[in-house]
Amino acid sequence: MDMLTRDHFFNGNVVLNQPKSGYRFSIDAVILSHLVCPAPGETVLDLGTGCGVIPIMLAFRHPDIQVIGVEIQPSLSILARQNVADNRMTGRVRIVDKDMGQLSPADIDGPVDLVVTNPPYRKLDSGRINADSQRAVARHELKTDLETVLLTARRMLHKSGRFSIIYPSVRTVDLVAAMRSTGLEPKTLTMIHSKPASPARLVAITGIKGGHPGLEVGPPLHLYHDDGTYTRAVEAMFSA
Numbered sequence: 001m002d003m004l005t006r007d008h009f010f011n012g013n014v015v016l017n018q019p020k021s022g023y024r025f026s027i028d029a030v031i032l033s034h035l036v037c038p039a040p041g042e043t044v045l046d047l048g049t050g051c052g053v054i055p056i057m058l059a060f061r062h063p064d065i066q067v068i069g070v071e072i073q074p075s076l077s078i079l080a081r082q083n084v085a086d087n088r089m090t091g092r093v094r095i096v097d098k099d100m101g102q103l104s105p106a107d108i109d110g111p112v113d114l115v116v117t118n119p120p121y122r123k124l125d126s127g128r129i130n131a132d133s134q135r136a137v138a139r140h141e142l143k144t145d146l147e148t149v150l151l152t153a154r155r156m157l158h159k160s161g162r163f164s165i166i167y168p169s170v171r172t173v174d175l176v177a178a179m180r181s182t183g184l185e186p187k188t189l190t191m192i193h194s195k196p197a198s199p200a201r202l203v204a205i206t207g208i209k210g211g212h213p214g215l216e217v218g219p220p221l222h223l224y225h226d227d228g229t230y231t232r233a234v235e236a237m238f239s240a
Contacts, residue, residue, distance in 0.1 A: 004079075009238055014060050015086050017079060018051055025053045027223065027234075028202060029118045031192065032166040033057035034237040035204050040064035042113035045156055047100050047149060048072070052080030054116060055093045067093045068108050070100055072144075100144055100152045114162045115153040120144065121168050146175070150182040157209045164207075166192075169200040176205070176215075185211035192221045 003020040018024045033054045038044050042065050046054045049069025059067050071077040080095045098107060105111045153163045163184045167175050169191060179186050184207035192202035200220070222231050230238075 010060060011239060014056060016053055016083055023050060023076060025050055028166050029053045030237050032116055032118055036116055036164045038062050038065045038114050044114045044116060045108060045112045047117040047152060048119050049080055050076050052083045056083055056087055056089060059089050059092050068096060070096045070098050070103060072099050101148045103152055105156060110156050111158045112156055113158060115156055116164045117149055118166050119149045146178055150178055150184060154183055154209055159210060161209045162206055166202055166204045169203045172203045179207045184209055185213060186215050187211055188216050188218060190218045190221055195224050195226055196222050
């Protein structure tokens with residue numbers, strides 16, 4: 001295992017080990033874990049969990065849920081298990097080593113109530129691929145693509161189960177169309193901007209398996225003030 005950094009969140013109550021070089025989670029994962037609202041007793045599945053940041057943050061915020069993280073890269077799934085153990089969540093968070101395209105409900109004692117994902121989003125022909133394999137797999141559609149993510153989510157969900165994703169805003173039309181064609185009807189949408197006057201950078205969408213048409217567009221989320229400091233909304237994401 002590469003050298004690690006040890007970062008603390010939620011006023012020191014959560015610790016996350018990450019490779020010092022290689023894959024490191026971004027604010028996208030923090031935003032998604034804050035926006036979704038699992039109900040007590042529900043089971044949540046995170047597709048492409050990396051070092052386990054989304055399951056751990058969800059389990060910390062929602063102590064009455066079960067969370068499963070699926071990761072294809074062995075080095076990251078090992079690290080995710082270490083993070084789960086370090087946060088004393090082994091009874092509520094489980095990490096599964098699996099290619100999501102081959103995942104079945106039997107692998108996770110499913111189906112589940114909610115699927116979340118912060119998937120790779122760069123197409124193979126868009127930009128230079130990072131030489132670091134961990135980061136390349138996390139950012140580029142090397143091991144999976146949007147269609148595989150959506151089909152896996154539908155397969156893992158209960159009827160009327162929910163699916164939440166964070167994705168680049170430039171691909172919003174692709175995402176909405178693909179969700180609808182897969183049977184995950186988009187129901188809520190939040191545009192995410194770096195600063196109040198800047199164009200949207202990300203989009204967060206929640207859909208319902210077999211849901212009826214009807215999309216609610218919520219207020220935009222701004223990450224930074226003009227001086228570069230976090231907005232109050234983002235500060236709240238890091239403090240619980």
